[in-house]
Amino acid sequence: MEILLAKSAGFCFGVKRATQMAFDAVNHYSSLQSLGPLIHSPQMVKKLEDHGIRVCHQVEDADGDALIVRSHGVTATEMTALHASGKAVVDATCPFVTRAQKHAAELSRDAGLLVIVGEAHHPEVKGILSYATGDVQVVANVEQARKLPQCRKMGIIAQTTQSLDNFREIVGVCLEKTRDLKIYNTICDATSVRQEEAVAIARQVELMLVVGGYNSANTRRLAELCREQGTTTHHLETAAEIDPAWFAGIDRVGLTAGASTPQFLIDEIITRLRAL
Ligand code: SF4
Structure with missing residues (x-):
């Protein structure tokens, strides 16, 4: 295999x-x-x-x-x-998170309303938000962005793991809310790189394995994206969860892992797959 x-x-x-x-x-x-x-x-x-x-x-x-x-x-x-x-x-x-915190402080001081694109409950967003000193709102999607008030000046940043498409769409909405918009793209490409590669592999294989914590949102999203390609996908944390029956009639299996999955778990899975 x-x-x-x-x-x-x-x-x-x-x-x-x-x-x-x-x-x-x-x-x-x-x-x-x-x-x-x-x-x-x-x-x-x-x-x-x-x-x-x-x-x-x-x-x-x-x-x-x-x-x-x-x-x-x-x-x-x-x-x-x-x-x-x-x-x-x-x-x-992470220095990319520190950079977002610094931009939050700067924009909230100088740019009127600060908009943070992200999930309000996420610890990273709570951290970034806490560095803002003026008016600030967190929006997760375009619908929430449409409810933002009109204002003279606005600044916008993103949670580092946001998708560029969502950020771009929300920036588009914000342009209708102000004539003075300052943007910092604080998205880190770790997420998009993993997602794009997972999708590309899922399209070439009959079965996809995605390794990572069940509590890891980025790992769950990788598994979802693979399933969206029509490929049977298993999200697992350890090699012990592998069921040999998954591989009946399978010639090609894809393997990826979330940004918080240690190498030793990936190695254990490969060893187990090679032993099948
Ligand atoms: S995904 Fe990783 S590299 Fe990117 S900001 Fe978060 S911790 Fe840093």
């Missing part, structure tokens, strides 16, 4: 950097904790725990001497609390 493995499968730059920073920092502190699970992969969180990196959910609960901030960042208030806690802070916020 031929296996088509996506080149983009697995960790994006920001997640790879955050995990590397955690493994480096654990040797420097007597007890390192992550503020929330470091990445959306239960198996990787377990591996980090095995190395002594425990999860705590709020600064007040931390009992170690150092805390690591996740790649999608925290709110300005949480960052202040972290620094005031007296613990060492390892800031693994």
Whole structure:
């Protein structure tokens, strides 16, 4: 059976950097904790725990001497609390997220209404929003954008994982709301690169495997996109979930993984597939 493995499968730059920073920092502190699970992969969180990196959910609960901030960042208030806690802070916020936070601060100060394109409940968006000082609204889609008020000046940025198409459409709506629009495209291409490659592979195979946490929105979206190509697709977290019956009569299988899926899980799946 031929296996088509996506080149983009697995960790994006920001997640790879955050995990590397955690493994480096654990040797420097007597007890390192992550503020929330470091990445959306239960198996990787377990591996980090095995190395002594425990999860705590709020600064007040931390009992170690150092805390690591996740790649999608925290709110300005949480960052202040972290620094005031007296613990060492390892800031693994992805530089692309930091850039969006900086643009939020700048646009909300200088550009009237700030519009953030994204999911209001997502921690990254909450973090970006917290750096805005003036009027700010989060919109997820064109329908919500149409409800924005007319205003003299407007600034617009996006959650890093938004699709460019959605951002473009919302920018189009915002142009009808103001004559002074300042735009920063803060989208990171990690998501689109993974999605485009997954779609291309799904069109060439009879069966698609998508590896990653069930709690990872970007992994679920990869599986959805593969299914939309008409290809039978299984979303799985580990090689143990593979059912040999899936491969009856299959000559070509595609394999991809979300941006928070560690390489060791992808390797285990490949080993299992080769042994079938
Ligand atoms: S998806 Fe992009 S912005 Fe988010 S952590 Fe990965 S590289 Fe950074």
